[in-house]
Every structure is written in structure tokens, then in C-alpha cells.
Amino acid sequence: MNHSDERAQRPIRPHEDPFHEPPADLHALAPGAIIRTRQVQLAFLGLIPQRTQAWQLAFRSTDLDGTPEVAVTTLVVPDGFEPGEPQRLIAYQCAIDAVSDRCFPSYALRRGARAWGALPQFELMIMAALLERGHVLTLADHEGRHGHFGAPREPGHRVLDGIRATLSFAPLGLESSTPVGLFGYSGGGMASAWAAEMAPTHAPELSIVGAVLGSPVGDPGEAFLKLNRGLNAGLPALVVSGLRHAYPGLARVIRQHANVAGQRRLDKLREHSTVTAVITHAFNDFDDYLDIPLADMLALPEVLHVFDDLRLGVRIPTCPLLVVQSTNDQIIDVDDVDIQVEKYVDGGAEVLYLRDRFSEHISLMILGLPAMLDWLERRFDGEQAPVGTSTVNSIALSGHSIGRSLPAFLRLFGAAAKTVVGRAG
Template sequence: MTVNADVIRNSDTAHPLPPVAITADALPDTGRERPLPPSQDPFFHPPRGFARQAPGTILRTRSVEIALFGVIPQRVTAWQLLYRSQDLHGVPEVAITTVLLPEGAEPDAERPLLAFQTAMDAVTDRCAPSYALRRGSLSPGSITQLEWLLVAGALRRGWAVSIADHEGPQGGFGVAREPGYRGLDGVRAALRFAPLALHAGTRVAVWGYSGGGMAASWLIEMAPEYAPELNIVGAALGAPVGDPRHVFLSLNGGAFAGFPAIVIAALQQVYPVLAEVMARDLTADGLRVLERARSLGPLAVLPMLMGRDMDDYLKRPLAEILPDLEPMFDEIRLGNRAPACPVLVVQPVHDQVIDVAGVDGQVARYRERGAAVWYLRDRLSEHFSLLPLATPLSLDWLADRLAGRTLTEPTTKTVWSVALPPTQWRGLVEMATTAMRVTFGLPLRPVTVRPSDEVSGLAA
């Protein structure tokens, strides 16, 4: 089978797309067999000569079935696109995105695209969205599966959605820049994929929370330099891990000590200085802890490693090791590049996972570099409750950007709760009906469109 212009449309005349050979792995997913994890799936194998293609070039496609927790089929149309991207050092690699439309969606040249970045927060490829969202997947401990409700909310608005495996083939949780490259090239691929009926000027929104907010931050930070041709009109970042060093130290030894372990397991694959430190200073017990962190999803790792302190697994104190790691932490810190699009940042004041000071710093760095940022801090929510409570607000704010509605001057607001204003109640009711529909596998009928002159007073 060969992909031709009926399937892949070349929207980049500077890089014409040749016919792409497709193997049997590109045949539709029938749902009869359990899908293979990416590391075992031949669909992910790089085609010969792929490195000569332009970033975002589609290499393979297949249709797939999406299911909540791998079990409840969802009424959406979905494909997976393998495309050319690059790693931290600019070396070509393949990446994958899952692209979706509401079931039965008619072609619409004005349809926007949401680049949704999931909170993968894992090294294991069983938490990659290309696997975790598929029917029949086994992804214990995955956060990605819980975030399907957010994606469904966007689909109910009639948007197309692209969900890239932004951590790449090695599970690079926390690595600098790479999530941006993969996410942006995933958008390029989606715009070229004819069944989505998008085009080069399609309006693009970006959204992510927690680990997904970190990936979304990298996407909009890298966009002006790496993909300036994309029409990114706005981004919503929830609790976006502005300073990973601060988060690493504050979580170590506490209830969420599993996150630092996962990050170490991921970063040592990419940063030689960390790999050398771990090889020299990690105890045998420490090696076993990292292996657990590498092989399990975050919701499985967290209870297992609750209260664990890295000092208990090192041959010398962590304080002596940190100076060697400062260049790495400097590189993975967010906010050193200014996004070109308007940005909404939503953050709990009393976040027990992502300390508000780190996000304050990210916002300040963006503004110092000229970015337009609307910063909303919530006093009553904590890390996990703000995700659902801020979902209607985030969707409405992005919808306003996609519609080209006027913004006020950038502000910082600290409120008791983003859910208190009556303007948010309808969105919360719609989210509840969306949750009911995905739970029972019902069609994602369109939501009530907010009047064009109704702008949220929280984040306008």
C-alpha cells in the first residue's frame, strides 16, 4: 500500500512529500487483538531513509480504536501518524501522534486543531498515549487514561485533536526541548493528513496540565524558532512544573517521592552527567528503586515509593552531588524562551506537587522576555482537584483565542476558586455530561456554544 495525495497532503511546498511505502502494520486496527506496546510494535520502526525527510513528514498511518481505560470503546474517529522529528541534539528520529475527530464529523475547513499534551510522567511506553488510549491496552498506573475526559471535552466542541507521544521512544520525562519538537512536528503531520481536512493556516491551540503542562510549555517555547509557520493562537498551561529542580528537591522524601525517582530514571538516559553520577553513587537498593520507577506507571510508583529519600540510596549525600547536576537543571528549567502566542497559566496556590513559587518564576521569566501571560492562581484547590475544576475555564479561554476574541491586558489574579463564578457552572455541568458519555461509550454530542460576547472574568 502507498500513501498518496488522497491521504497525505503536502502543505509545505519547500519540502515535497514523496510517496510513502506502508507495510501491513498500517492496516486498520480491528480491536480483535491486544495492541503491542510501542517498543514491540513494528509500526514504530523507522522506515529506511526517513532522516532525509523534512520534520513533520508523515511516514506511516493507521486507523485505531480508542477506549476508556482500554475497555470502553469511544465514539470517535482516530488515526495514528508516524512522522519524522528530532531529539535533543537535532538527530532525526521518528515520533507518533494520535489524531482524532468526533465520530461522524463532516469536513470543515474552519475546524481548529488542539495539540493536547498528556501527563505521561513515566518512562514505560505503556503510558504513552499512542498505547494507553487504544482499545485493549494494559496501562496500569497511567495518568494519560484519566485525561481522556479533557480530550473528549475538546472533541465535543468539534475540534480536531493531536496527542503526540511527546516523551519519545525512550520515555524522556523532563528532558528539555524534545517535547516541543515532537509536539510541533505532530501538528505539522496533522495538518498534512487529508482525512482531518485541515490546512496550513489552521488555527492551533495548545493545552496540558502538570507533566502535560510542562510539555505544552516546551511546545510553545520552541515554536517561534522551530515551527514559526504554525498558526498557534493560544496555550493553556496548568501547573506546568516551571522549575524541575525545585520540584525534585521539595518532593524528595515526601508523599510524592516517586516522581523524583521517575525523573532520574528518565533523565539519565539522555544526560551523561546524571548517568555517571548514578553509576558511581547509587547503591544496589537504589538501582532496584530506579528499575521500579522505570517499568511502572506513575500511579503505581507513587504509593510504592512514598516517603523514600534519595539520600538513603546514595553512597554520598545528595547535597554533594547537586553541584554536578546544576547545568542539567538549568537546561530543563522552563521560561528561558518567550512564547509568541497568548498564554493562560492556572496554578493552585497550595499545590502539594508543583510548588507555586516555581510557576511564579516561569511566568515572570516569560513576561521579562515579552510574552503575554494571563496568570490565575487558585487558593482553595490543590494539584489534583484543579485539573477538573479548571477544565471548563481552559476550554473556554482557548475557544476565545481560536475565535479571535479580544483579550484584556495580561494580569495576575489570585482567586478563592476558579469554580465559584456562575460563568463557570455551565462548563462544569457540560464536563459532567461528557464524563457520563465517555463512561458509557455514548456519542460525544456537541456542547452548547458560549455566547460570543460572554468572556470569563477570571482569565480574560
């Protein structure tokens, strides 16, 4: 599809888009094998076209149960990109944090997309900062076509196979040994953690130099319990809405114990963006939608199995890690991330863990961004990764932050401003 075609029509949502359909020989393809490609145009909020060159690749990957599937990644190259020149590739995992395919980067980032409240549309400003530093980006739909928000392992499969597809995409001219960095925050941090954990067994040939895990959730089951009945109660509801389609046992328990209002609530969430889900389901309580107490339902074997399966930290990444987390995070409890990091360290991983007192969940992504980007740049440069745990008043102002200076933030804000006016590239 060329740019003139792109302007002539709105993008099709993934569940209806033939681009996402499997070929007849899907089982015969290797993980990461490209099935089809197209050139697309990106736009901020779906409205403001960007100057960047972008493509989408449909490729073979694997779902939670080991079944071959089609996944999609969006490639973006920086201004002045020259095919065949040495490059640095970043697999950027968006905070999809929804079940609706309106929120998948392959749809939400395109010109004409109708995706109000989809977080990847706002993350385009962060991507612009990465592009300005000269990086090639690959942005996988890490929840899969059916929106399995919170599912374990398969986000890692899709991210890693998306990297494989990107490296083999001829127009970019990338070498198979191209250094790769993983980057994500919140739901994107969780997907990045799965990619880092799955890489040693699923894609050991990739040259992953480091992974930035921003507020990576740690224990989705514990997050579910802590967010229920609170301001962000819509987030655990979204997770349940998606996971019931990945776990038959969980779906069976929900059919048995959720009342009519609860069933309708989960069904409606399939069309909600992250923002609309949070707004419309604030302070909801799962107990109001069940015929047994929530505590009793959570003790059922089918539910315990899901909670155990979701927990990060069982597999140990072999690449260096930077984990950042606010001690005052209103969404992700710092204690759960502490445990995740402890498991990594006990397993022998190289981890620099920075805990921030000043920020909360959203502000840390902005205030910590220069430090996160500079840490990843140093891994690309081959420098030895620092390790240890520090609790600081502010990552932006601490000795750990190489990018704490005003020019670093001005550069970031400049990239964001260019995105808003359609000049990012």
C-alpha cells in the same frame, strides 16, 4: 489497520511495535513528515470502546541532541466531522508522567491496552469535553519512544512536528493555516510550555492562537528537591529514571554514586505507571540510595548542567498564554510557576496568570477546566487576550471564569459520563 484487526489483538507496546521504527531515509525527511499511518480504536481504561474516529501517525521529529527520530501522535475527530471543512485543532498534551511506554497515549488510549495507573486513560474524559465542542485533537507521545520524562525542548519538537503531521494528513483535509491551540496540565502543562517556547524557532509557520499551561512545573529541578522524601517522592524518581538515558553525564554520576538498591529502584521504575510509582515509592529518600550525601551529588557539574537545562522560561512564547496554578499545590510549588511567569512577562509575552487558593493540584484541573476551555475558545474566535496576574479564592467562581456557571460543569460531567459508557464522540 482497520477496526476488525484492532479487535482481534491487543495493541503492541511502543518499544516492540514496528509502527514506531525509523525508515532507512529518516534523515532525508523534513520535520513533521508522515512516515506511516493507521486507524485505531480508543477505549476508556482500555476496556470501554469509544465511538470516536482515531488515527495514529508516525512522523519525523528531533530529539534532545538534534538527532532525527520517529515520533507518534494520535488524532481524534469529533462526531459529525467533515473533511475539508474549516476546523480548530487542539494539541492536547497528556500528563504522561512516567517512563514506561504503557503510559504513552499512543498505547494507553487504545482498546485492549493494559495500562493500569496511566494518567492519559483518565484524561480521555477531558478529551471528550474538547471533542464535544467540535475540536480536532492531536495527542503526541511527547516523551518520545524511550520515555524521557522531564527532558527539555524535545517535547516541544514532538508536539510541534505532530501538529505539522496532523495538518498534512490527507483524510482530515486540514489547511496549513488551521488555527491551533495548545493545552495541557501538570506534566502535560510542562510539555505544552516547551511547545509554546520552541514554536517561534522550531515551527514559526504554525498558526498557534494560544496555549493553556495548567500547573506547568516551571522548575523541574526545584520540584525534585521539594518532592524527595514526601508522599510524591516517586515522581522525581521517575524523572531521574528517564533523564539518565538522555544525559550521559547524569548516567555516569548515577553509576558512580548510586548503590545497588538505588540502581534497581531506577530500573524498576521503567515499568511503573504514574500511580504505581507514587504508591510504591512514597516517602523514599534519595540519600538512602547514594554513597555520598544528596546535597553533594546535586552540586556536581554534571547534575547542575541537567538542572539548568530543564528550567522553563528561558525562551519566550509569542502566542498568548493562560497559566493556572494552585497556591496550595502539593506537587508543583507556586513559587516556581511565579518565576516562570515572571520570565515570560519580562520577555514581552502576553500572559494571564490565575492563582487559585481553594484547590490543590488535582482538583484545580477539574475546577479550572471550564475557564481554561473558554479562554482557548476566545483565542480561536480572535478576541484580544487579557493579561495580568490574579490570586482568587476559586477560578471556578471568579470573574475571570467565563465558564463558571452550572451548565458549563454539567456539560463537562456529561462528556465524562459518555466516556465511561462508551458514547463519547
